[in-house]
Amino acid sequence: MLTGVNVLLLGGDARQLEIINKLCESNATVSICGFDQKKELHEKAIPIELTKESFAKLDALLLPAVGCDDDGYVHTVFSSESFQLTDELLAALPKTCVIYAGMAKPYLKELCARHALPLVELFERDDIAIYNSIPTMEGALMMAIQHTDFTIHRSHSMVLGFGRTGISMARGLQALGSTVWMGVRRSEQFARAYEMGFQPFYTKDLEHVAANIDLLFNTIPTMIITAQIINKLQKHAVIIDLATKPGGTDFAYAESKGIKALLAPGLPGIVAPKTAGLILADCLSQLLLEQKNRREK
Structure with missing residues (x-):
């Protein structure tokens, strides 16, 4: 179980819906941003605003398949708003917070390096690939x-x-x-x-x-x-x-x-978003559990 693990899902597509469900069922504290146009979401998922305060207590920040574009904007299909990762926001994250994305462009890599934040590119993993x-x-x-x-x-x-x-x-x-x-x-x-x-x-x-x-x-x-x-x-x-x-x-x-x-x-997210989401959800659950265990030792 992921009790006590505080995660934020920022943006994404139908794959993120499976991740939200999996993490909520595992009893993580799940905040979401960029899903205001999606009516049916897990009841335990908490919509929040993108602020320094909302970043301050996170254990993990979960980004979409392509973490963000070359200007830091995060893609989402469930909101008309735009969301940008900035130096100010990442500076608010605890140094123990891990950022997960399918893949990372130079902007995100440089941003994480500048703030000494661990970045995990999920699509680089053999199991997910x-x-x-x-x-x-x-x-x-x-x-x-x-x-x-x-x-x-x-x-x-x-x-x-x-x-x-x-x-x-x-x-x-x-x-x-x-x-x-x-x-x-x-x-x-x-x-x-x-x-x-x-x-x-x-x-x-x-x-x-x-x-x-x-x-x-x-x-x-x-x-x-x-x-x-x-x-x-x-x-x-x-x-x-x-x-x-x-x-x-x-x-x-x-x-x-x-x-x-x-x-x-990016065919998995297009032709089989449910399956692709479950693949990511299972992997993220395991990674977050390992992260929790390391923290509690």
């Missing part, structure tokens, strides 16, 4: 079906990146009967991809293997699907880029060549 790869894969398959006039079954698909999302993506395609080409960087990845029944190749050789691909899924957050690669693709090929914005595709060149290319980061 692996769990999130499931709704990501399902969402990418949905997009592929929506934007093609052929079946995934018996198609030739390609996945770039043998990471947590790439492996789940390749397995999903394989399960639907696609021949899956897997782009890897290292020899041990090549061997594992071969063992899993994929057609492995090194990403440095992408230009030589792209010609017969119907569906191309990228998980690498650097420019890899260049004009040179796009020129090799078939006209009906579809690119679905799952990497962090701005992705790894030359989208302008793809459009000029009539190749459909879609940027699709």
